Amino acid sequence: GDEADPFHGREGLPHELRDLAQLRHHEDVIVPSTGPPSDAEVRALKAVIQDPAAPVPKRRQAIRWLKRRHDQDTLDYLWSLLLVEQDSTILQEVAKALVTIRTTGRAAFQFPSARMRRQVAREVMTAQQIVSIAQAYRQHLREGTSPDDPVVGLLRVLLQESVEQVFRLLMLVYRPEDIHLIYEQLRSPDVHARADAVELLDNLVDLAMRRILFPILDEDRFLSFVDEPIEPLSGLAVSPRVFQEAIWDHHAWLSVTALCAVGRLRLAVMREELERAAHHTEPLVSTAAKLALELTIAL
Numbered sequence: 001g002d003e004a005d006p007f008h009g010r011e012g013l014p015h016e017l018r019d020l021a022q023l024r025h026h027e028d029v030i031v032p033s034t035g036p037p038s039d040a041e042v043r044a045l046k047a048v049i050q051d052p053a054a055p056v057p058k059r060r061q062a063i064r065w066l067k068r069r070h071d072q073d074t075l076d077y078l079w080s081l082l083l084v085e086q087d088s089t090i091l092q093e094v095a096k097a098l099v100t101i102r103t104t105g106r107a108a109f110q111f112p113s114a115r116m117r118r119q120v121a122r123e124v125m126t127a128q129q130i131v132s133i134a135q136a137y138r139q140h141l142r143e144g145t146s147p148d149d150p151v152v153g154l155l156r157v158l159l160q161e162s163v164e165q166v167f168r169l170l171m172l173v174y175r176p177e178d179i180h181l182i183y184e185q186l187r188s189p190d191v192h193a194r195a196d197a198v199e200l201l202d203n204l205v206d207l208a209m210r211r212i213l214f215p216i217l218d219e220d221r222f223l224s225f226v227d228e229p230i231e232p233l234s235g236l237a238v239s240p241r242v243f244q245e246a247i248w249d250h251h252a253w254l255s256v257t258a259l260c261a262v263g264r265l266r267l268a269v270m271r272e273e274l275e276r277a278a279h280h281t282e283p284l285v286s287t288a289a290k291l292a293l294e295l296t297i298a299l
Contacts (some may be wrong), residue, residue, distance in 0.1 A: 036068045049081065049090075060093045067097035075101050082119060088126070088251040092161065095168040120169050120214045126251060127162040128215055129242075130155055131225040133254075136242045137261040140222050150262055154257045160223055163216055174204055186222045194222060242271050247277050247289075256281075256288040263292030271296050 037045060048054050048062040066074060075098065082094050118133065134155045149181055164183075171179045178200070185197035202210060216222070246258035246297035262270045274296065 018189050036069060036070070037065055042066065042074075046077065056087060056089050059090055059126060063090070063093045067100050070101050070104060071178045083115065086250040088253070092165055092168075095165055095172075099168050099171050099176065102172060113227065116169060116173050117209055117212065120166055120209065123162055123166045123169065124212055124215055125167070126249075126254070127159055127247060129249070130159045130254065132242050133246050133258055133261060134159075134225070137265065140265050140267075151257060151261045154253070154260070158251075158253060159225065163223060166216065167212070170205075178204060186217075208224050240267065240273065243267070243270060245274060246274055247285075252282050252284055255282070259285070259288040261290045263288075263295040268296050 001151075003097050049066070051059070051060050063078070067078070074220045078098050080099070082091065082098070084093050085094065114266040134152060137151055137155075167179055167183045182197045182201045182204075184195045185200075188197075192227055201213070201217065205213065243258045243262050247255050247262075249255055255277075259274070262274065270291065274289050274293040278286055278293060280286040280289060
């Protein structure tokens, strides 16, 4: 499970989206042994992990079994998967497995810092995209957002997951204990603790990494970008670009959230895009698009 994940324990998804989540078919991967998988079992697990048609929960379970092999071959395989995989849920599971191997394995594993920097930059861009969707959504919602708005709630969860992923990746390059301490201090309500965390991270990473991390390191509002005050739009046309880009993002839940936002805003300007998304190959995204389309047509 997620017991070894230092960021385990986040809030669940808003209840309005649980029915959509049920579309993800769950199948367990059964490994007969209780210890590390054998060579034959490793081959079977890799076949499941590499199968894009396999249900995501099944692929995640295979990764969890595979990480019980604390050796360089397993680490190299998971690292290569981190570079080529597109599904955000699988990427999170791979990063958790890599952190587990690094923190519990006996060998001193090394990761290529240049490639890791690109992975961190990719995740920071996802976090920025989530913030952009939140800002666009809140600007165009004329009556304003309530504290329990389901779209804002899901955006908050996605932002936290994205930032957690950034710090997991950092744990593969720098001392895991330092990175975890920095993350916990950044989440502290004490502004001085957050400022100390930013200073510690600033001293720990190189200049190039510091520039990549800058967009998510404001100690005054860490993980609160989604809730920043926004001036509502008045008399301005709704720009669909930020929602359009998110709908076709590789992050399925980001796509679903963007579609939920479009539906709740009843953006008729997005109908053509919703019709295309209704034929998306991911059932979760397709269903969300159809629901959003129904709302825009019901104007």
